[in-house]
Amino acid sequence: MSRLAKTDADMVRVHNRLAVLDHLRGVGTTTRKAVSAATGLSVSASSAISGTLVRCGLMEEVEEDDRSIRRGRPGKSLAICGRAARVAALKIAVGEVSGRISDYSGRPLAELRRGVDISGRDGDFIVDLLADLARDLAQRLEEEPRALDKVVVAVQGKTFSDLSGIVWSPALKHRHIEIAAPLSARLGAEVSVLNDCSLMPEAFRWRPDFAGLDFATLFVGFGVGMGLRLNGATFQGKHSSAVEFGHINHMPGGALCRCGNRGCVEAYASDYAIWRSATGNGDIPAHRIGDEAMQRLADAARAGDPAVRAAFEAAGNAIGYGLGRVFTMIDPLPIVMTGSGAQAIDLLEASIRQGIRESAVDGLGSDTPLILQEDTDALVFDAGTAYALAALDQEFARSAAEATEAA
Amino acid sequence: MSRLAKTDADMVRVHNRLAVLDHLRGVGTTTRKAVSAATGLSVSASSAISGTLVRCGLMEEVEEDDRSIRRGRPGKSLAICGRAARVAALKIAVGEVSGRISDYSGRPLAELRRGVDISGRDGDFIVDLLADLARDLAQRLEEEPRALDKVVVAVQGKTFSDLSGIVWSPALKHRHIEIAAPLSARLGAEVSVLNDCSLMPEAFRWRPDFAGLDFATLFVGFGVGMGLRLNGATFQGKHSSAVEFGHINHMPGGALCRCGNRGCVEAYASDYAIWRSATGNGDIPAHRIGDEAMQRLADAARAGDPAVRAAFEAAGNAIGYGLGRVFTMIDPLPIVMTGSGAQAIDLLEASIRQGIRESAVDGLGSDTPLILQEDTDALVFDAGTAYALAALDQEFARSAAEATEAA
DNA sequence: CCATTTTTTACGAGGCTTGGAAAAAGTCTC
DNA sequence: GAGACTTTTTCCAAGCCTCGTAAAAAATGG
Known part of the structure; x- marks a missing residue:
């Protein structure tokens, strides 16, 4: 079988419609002329495609008053027509589920957070929980209720590479939990289950300041995870959710990690690692170290407590070495950082950069930009929403059932 | 600016021609019907495209006698027409340059190896040397001399990401050497300069047993390097030749590496590292450890010398941890191994797999296939040739100046 | 109120693939 | 050995895109 598939007029149509939608998502509002300039399509083609998309209800003509006064x-x-679809980004974390509903333009319509002890529960319970969450979210809307078109579930932990469920999660004792199929049956929308950290780069998919940029997202908190955007695509492993940055080995034979191995980055840099190192307690704590506890630790370090300072330093060192290893393999990348680690960046940054310097060839990347994104939940919701919308764009570009109804 | 470019009929034509060529390279010979089946094109289109390519001289109709007797x-x-082009794959290594000329079908026409002390020489000398090598190669051909259409230079060391030359190489004292432009002027063909290890996956580009497969090539010898094939593309860094596997840190604060850092994989697993570890000499040897010396070391280990055995074990361990780190980040991958390390695989394999087991999550990938490829030079020539041919296919598919002459 | 400028729409042309029909080139059977 | 059968290849009209140009539309400026 050939690796290269054929192309035909259908593909051209789909591709160009997608190009128009993609451009529109990047700039918010445009004109037919601007679409032509941005995509390289002729104005004729741009106009024709725009017209079709407007008739399909995916785009709409809007009044804009801030237009600069020019001749002609x-x-x-x-603009993207928000009413064209409704998507949900749900999140499963230790001790809580949360979610956000957005319209097709990406505008958030409602958000909800619910603390639940899900640790010992099975798949049915989780699916019920998510379905209830989605229903309650829908009830919060001012607008009339309507079915969801696409749902993304972001999970702490490892997910199946076919996006169908959870291999393993620190939030759940059970393993191998199917989510997509049963939740899809309940909600009537396609469901994709992804690792939260791998998903994060999607949040920047249409951000003009990140256009075409390769970068990594780094979550340091309860665990340690990474997402990669390379060559304009969010990296996804074939066999799993991949980029298990937290479990890249830092020190052979080193500190014990939750995963059973010794010396993982997570065993030095995660909340529990910093806590056990700072308190001199060698065991992995049974329960999650809360954000407040980490704040207190950080404050103690800022106050000068040498043991706590050393713990944060060791954490930064492990992260730095991990980044240095990634940079050596791939390339130096800008880092978007989130989680409790982002809140303690003042305690970590120096040792992170020192670690990169010691582990990357010529220290390359030790001066890489570190962009802080304190609100992790917002980042995950943004990412899930963007992922869902991109998937819908593809579907719509493909189908585009040439407007059944005309305004 | 939009990330998605437009598509049009031209693109369709180019893409489909490329699909036909690509299919043909994978199978050697086909028929118009088989092309249709493999690419998904209609038989009409397949026939039309094949006809064009034959008229352009890229393909030719060949007599095949082993045809199974069927009705109809x-x-x-x-088949690909060998006369359509001529390419060269050149190689710069410590103390030698070598090369192979092949025709458009990929058939090797001549090979040449030349030992030269290039260490202290500058760019002009290198370019002269390569140009002479290419000229001498051409003179060896039975067929009439003709200009080269594409040249690939594989280099030990780091190359510019625009493929124009050498940033740094262990074979050369000078740095930042421009190769592509001056050599191109001399040879009258486009020249691309790439890192040898990054290039290696290209050798399997059209191998049916590797079709669509993600895998890594691992060179263990004078240095340690890796090539990655992910999602059907050979990984290339944006800033450099990338995947500096040998310089991924293995042990913080560990053994001194040539690069100046401490604890790189190379500082444990390369020839010089094994040598200094086995001999108890702490310094990096000034000169390259020859293949014979490595063979003697390996034989000593096989005979039971404990210090030498320990050196090979430490090497395997470092490689295993390195692979475990790569697998944790990307995915477990089959490994094609070459270099002196491939020759000593009996001494390394156990500790490699042990290292993966200790460093990858759940030991995933410790049972990954290890494919040995003893002839490194052949691998590099294959890779360079495939790279050059793929580039020519693209050009030809684009131009395809609808046959000026008819048979 | 008309000329000017700029955006949008309309229309014919060109290119590529498609599907079916016709032609070509063998094998098989009587 | 001639005709029937089968399979591959070629030919041709049709369909879909996009493109370029021309015309129409909508606002400004004098």
């Missing part, structure tokens, strides 16, 4: 016929502003 | 009109066999 003013362009009709076009 | 027999298909006309098609």
